[in-house]
Amino acid sequence: MSDKNITVPVNIDEQAVANQTRRSFLRKSVAVAGGAVVAAVAANQASAAAQVTEPLAIPPTNKILGRGVVSIPYGLPSKFEAHVVRRNVEWLTPDTIASISFTPMQDLEGIITPSGLHFERHHGGAVDIDPKTHRLVVHGLVEKPMIFTIEDLKRFPQKSGFWFLECPANGAMEWNGVQMDSVQFTHGMVSCTEWVGVSLLDIMKAVGVKKEATWFFGEGADGAALQRSVPLPGAKDQFGKPISDFDANTIYKDIIVAYAQNGEALRPENGYPIRLIVPGCEANMSVKWLRRLKFVDKPLVTYQETRHYTDGMKDGRFRQYTLVNETNSVVTFPCPDKKMSGKGSYEIRGLAWSGRGKIKAVDVSVDGGKTWTEAKLVDPVFSKCFTRFTLPWEWDGKEALVMSRAMDETGYVQPTLKQLIDERGTSGIYHKNSIQTWKVSANGEVHNVQLRSL
Amino acid sequence: MFNSEVSKSAFGKSVLAAALFAVSSFAFAADANGIGKTITEQAIAPWNISVHFDGDGLPAGKGSVAQGEPIYQAKCAMCHGEFGEGAKGYPKMLGETVEHMTELAKKGEDTVGVRGINSLWGHAPTLYDYIRRAMPFFAPQSLSNDEAYATTCYVLYIAEIVKDDKLVCDASVLKATKMPSQDNFYTDPRPDVKNARCMKDCAKGDPVVTQMAVQGVSGDTSRNVAKPANH
Incomplete structure (x- = not known):
């Protein structure tokens, strides 16, 4: 738990929060200690100096009885996670069967x-x-x-x-x-x-x-x-x-x-x-x-x-018989689906995998591939399995090009898109395991870009 | 110990069969005593419908181009086109020729959308296999062996792989039919690219960012399907 002051919504009723203007929201902010509530929606949009001063409201769930056991015999994700689903791309295939x-x-x-x-x-x-x-x-x-x-x-x-x-x-x-x-x-x-x-x-x-x-x-x-x-x-x-x-x-x-x-x-x-x-x-x-x-x-x-x-x-x-999926990796935070919310401390996170064995190392770049820093591999690291990597990042609020590059235990280093295209052309469909670049804009938006210069 | 590892050195040598049947001296060794039943090839026959590239597995029977036409027009044309040109996003039967597709590839042009049976399918017997096991899409394994021969024969004809509209296809004809792309495949040579693990001063100059949203999606995943970016 950190001692940093952060802002939290005083009323956890989502609609009420949504209806607040930013100014009234900040007025109602109060001082708390504790990092466990980092999920606070607008914490990072408030200025660093903002302090929570208003006494916290008692969450309504403190004042009710919840559901009994086996009211949901096979557990399901929280209703607040309903956006976490598989999705398809309508134009990719003529039907949803094949x-x-x-x-x-x-x-x-x-x-x-x-x-x-x-x-x-x-x-x-x-x-x-x-x-x-x-x-x-x-x-x-x-x-x-x-x-x-x-x-x-x-x-x-x-x-x-x-x-x-x-x-x-x-x-x-x-x-x-x-x-x-x-x-x-x-x-x-x-x-x-x-x-x-x-x-x-x-x-x-x-x-x-x-x-x-x-x-x-x-x-x-x-x-x-x-x-x-x-x-x-x-x-x-x-x-x-x-x-x-x-x-x-x-x-x-x-x-x-x-x-x-x-x-x-x-x-x-x-x-x-x-x-x-x-x-x-x-x-x-x-x-x-x-x-x-x-x-x-x-x-x-x-x-x-x-x-x-x-x-x-x-x-x-x-x-033919291009059977093995070669070393691949991608940064899953930040990414176009998970934008930045103000400069300061973050952890870059991602996944790496190789069809030939264990992931040996993952390097991360935030400057479009000029310099790279070795990320931490999070245990466990198994063969032919997702490997989680992390790297602390102090974002200065400026444009950044975030990339990850994995290497597996055979020494194979994940290639650039240019290397793949130079070798194979662009009609291969399969086995595009090249380094992915996300462009982080000053406003915190993240977009998919390609660096054909590499 | 579970004597289940078939070692590389043992495999492919005469000791293999012996190794596979080796009885371990351990009381808790993994044997398969009493697990499963043996089965005769006759009993397996209804499932044993796989056909190899060389025609191994093709059944008796036959069907002509003429017999295949009404089957194709009734059960296939709605997706693959009356003339094999494809429809509604489903694959073409008649695509670009191998020669033209190769020209496109060498010019760096996209060849994904131009492929047909004539440009990308190595062996006629496996065309029969696929039609019999998985087509028509809405009613797989509904064609008789003869109907599958006739449909295969018609597809070969509209894909301009065979020219004779009087052709009757059977196992020997399919084995003898050379597909235009038969020799256009080669086995995986990867790893084919070699990136270096450079840590600093890796790229010269500033990176060139290209954004070419052709037919893309927005980052909005609030819906369950992607939507085009260019609208």
Whole structure:
């Protein structure tokens, strides 16, 4: 608790506060000690010299009885948090069935995305599946083709992890210039969750995967019956060229068939009752509503691996099996959705993640990339997981260009947009993991800008 | 110990099968005794509908361009266009040719909106796979195998990939049909860019800020959907 004098509304009735003029509001301000009430709406707009002098009103909630237990059997966020929701972009997709919604990055704290705020990406809409009738079939190049109930799967040893899932189209609207003046829309195709389920390795062991198997694919029980090929050691593409060592030899080891997220069953939009989780990779590979795993000796090159999720390059060719989401980061405060309120002390906060392992360092710049300062990484720091970074900032009230640049444990440093465009062009759609710049104006507004000079 | 880690060195070698079935000496080892049931391929068959790029998995049956036309016009044209030109924001069947799309890409022009089956789809068998499993959008898995062949055949025709309007498509025809973009793919070479972790004096001169709101949104997230910035 600090001893600084701050202003608080004397009457917590929101409408009354809203109706006050700034002058009458300040007249009613009173002196208090204690930093816990920093939420005071206009505190920072008052001059630093303003002092709270009027005795505090007793909050009406001190004088009533609240709700009893289980009046809301499954707890929900406060009604005052109703603005914290997933959102979609109407013009991005022709319907909301094969579409995407965005996580409100600006409102996330810590490293876990609440299940109800996890971004959604459906190709045939979200379906409701009865776990009693749902089955997982595992077959192909195996000694023993098998079928499992959900109860069967829960008898296997549990494997869990804190892993992000990111649609590789995260940021895709920004290749040709600034479009989305909101961190929810520039970066909200990513979420981070504690996933719980069965190790793929245990399932492979149970069915006896044959040594000829160099790929497997998962398939969903939704209207898209979505399928994606995942490499195993020895994997080669359809031209006979090997998949990279990292992709073929490490990705599969982390994979689970998940039945739980953040302490409870999967949400329907996230694949209830079971889904594949392929940590670090394009979320499209983490097939939802999973009904089948087939072990094979070649990729499918299915719709999701040719027409979509291939990256158009500046020479006209398309990259395929761009599986890993490379190191990325974004400042979530300040951001266009969370503006500044007067000069003084702040903490710059943000999230970083890498599909190749742990985040090693995050650097922050407030001068458009001329100078950088290493931020603090907030524990815990897990592999292929959101990592929270913070840096104290004394804002002088002048224009600033705020950026973050993450580095992962492989030494890969998050690139600039110019570096990506110089290498790939602007028609790639996917894997735009470049450094994001927010322009903070003297009036405290924050906007999305691009620095093409870097 | 849970003997679940299949090591890189063991994988792909003859010891793999043995490793997978290794019985641990620990009483609490993770085996799968009594978990799940075995299942015959015959029982799996209704779900085993995946088709590989080389045609592996294509079923028996056939369908012609002529048979595909009424199916496409009734069930597909409202989204993909009467002539495959796309509609209402849904994908084109007939986009720019690979050659023209490549020219656009080399000129630095956007190619996202011009893609069709003719410009970006590697293999005809997986076109069949996708149509059978996921189309028509509003009624997936409602086409018979023959109807899926006919629809695939018609789409190949209106996408100008096959020229013969008398064509009858079956497994062998789809396997033999070379898609224009088949060789236009290559496997991920990333990491492809290398940024340095510079800490000071990193940028020369003042940063050039560009703001090019083309079709963007405002920062107003009071609504549940984004709205265009340019209004």
